[in-house]
Amino acid sequence: MRSFTAVNSLLKRNNYLEQRYGFSHTVAQRTTSETGTQIPKMPSFDYSPPRYDGPSTAEIIAKRREFLSPALFHFYNTPLNIVEGKMQYVFDETGRRYLDAFGGIATVSCGHSHPEIVKSVIKQLKLIQHSTILYLNHTISDFAEALVSNLPGDLKVVFFTNSGTEANELAMMMARLYTGCNDIISLRNSYHGNAAATMGATAQSNWKFNVVQSGVHHAINPDPYRGVFGSDGEKYARDVHDLIQFGTSGQVAGFIGESIQGVGGIVELAPGYLPAVYDNVRRAGGVCIADEVQSGFARTGTNFWGFQSHGVIPDIVTMAKGIGNGIPLGAVVTTPEIAGVLSRRSYFNTFGGNPMCTAAGHAVLRVIHEEKLQENAFHVGSHLKHRLTQLKDKHELIGDVRGRGLMLGVEFVTDRDLKTPAKTETLYLMDQMKEMGVLMGKGGFYGNVFRITPPLCFTLSDADFLVDVMDHAMSKM
Secondary structure, eight states, rough: OOOOHHHHHHHHHHHHHHHHOOOOOOOOOOOTTSSOOOOOOOOOOOOOOOOOOOOOOOHHHHHHHSOOOOOOSSSSSSSOOOEEEEBBBETTTOEEEEEOOOOHHOOOSBBBBBBBHHHHHHHHHOOOOOOOOOOOOOHHHHHHHHHHSSSTTTTTTEEEESSSSHHHHHHHHHHHHHHHHOOOEEETTTTOOHHHHHHHHHHHHHHHSSSOSSSEEEEEEEOTTTTTTTHHHHHHHHHHHHHHHSSSSOOEEEEEEEETTTTEEEEEEETTTHHHHHHHHHTOOOOEEEEOTTTTTTTTTSSSSGGGGGGGGSEEEEGGGGGGGSOOOOOEEEOHHHHGGGGSSOOSSSSSSOHHHHHHHHHHHHHHTTTTTHHHHHHHHHHHHEEEEEEHHTTTTEEEEEEEETEEEEEEEEEETEEEOOOOHHHOOOOOOHHEEEOOOEEESSEEEEEEEOOOTOOOOHHHHHHHHHHHHHTTO
């Protein structure tokens, strides 16, 4: 249960945000009746969007079908046309408000159109939108300095990219150049991107095309819920040792792993796993890459970076998504020694370190610290996880509740003993919750996991509303 001190701290924080930005929240009241017949009431929010006069949903769908890739897909039976966002809420073309519990796939870290970030981007945009790193501009170096101040050890050199895929591609190339080896170890159920090397490191057939993918070995996933060794991290780590001994020359380029698997269904790694694996990989001459694309930037609440919960310090850290609050931005941070490998040839990224993007990233760091969003992610996330766990006791459909801070997963199964994925039920629940005003994410190999990764400004009232809506929807099944 939350302590009085924690609740009081969060109330003071909400008052501070109201005074600074003019967004007012009121504590949501439980409106669900004992019989479960009354629809929960969304917390109030003092903002009304202007009237939308853009294309209709039907017109947008028609243009997507004609002009955009057929690979694009959308959530919900009736696609949602989002035209505006404010903090943890988004609005459709009718002006209807929705609670965003997905955050643009763990990307909107501080809040939709956060005033401080918008102000920083506009200020930079009026000065110069793009130059090139071939000229000097203080935004890139200022942001790099601020970024590495949030990282431990000798992680002090930054390379900016445009996305998480690019960051992971670069990190894997640097590991191979630095070690002189080609073999990379990744985890089954992982997702690291959709380019050449990162698709090789990704280990879900849903996200892999039948093209050449070489040099990556996929270890048994240390999944405490579905894994063969339960929560015994050291037993899973032995598989990495065996891969090195029997699948490589005995020397490897490195290991890449998410601190919490995002696309894979918010899977936490078994306790004790990463320290043992890092030790095995370094004994084989490899470097350790932490993929913080989804779990970084205070999202897990306990720490600023997901890997810190495992008591390890990687050699390379990759990041994107929450780094820019929606602005296309990514980064690789490593040690001076490893960074030196790129000086062997010319390495260049046209948009990496773009002044507008790095101004946004710097503003994100300021907002996270000034508004205590890490603390908020911990307290609100802990409360939300507690309430979701209580919901598991009530509904047999919930097989597992997991995650940290505001990176939580709820896995649905039709049989708890067999852990049979409830794929159809998950889609139904998503649609029903959308109708009641809550937007959820979906993931996991079987598509049966709710991915809850909202903006870090999520409130206790928002958390209660989300759970009440989920409870109401499940009670009606």
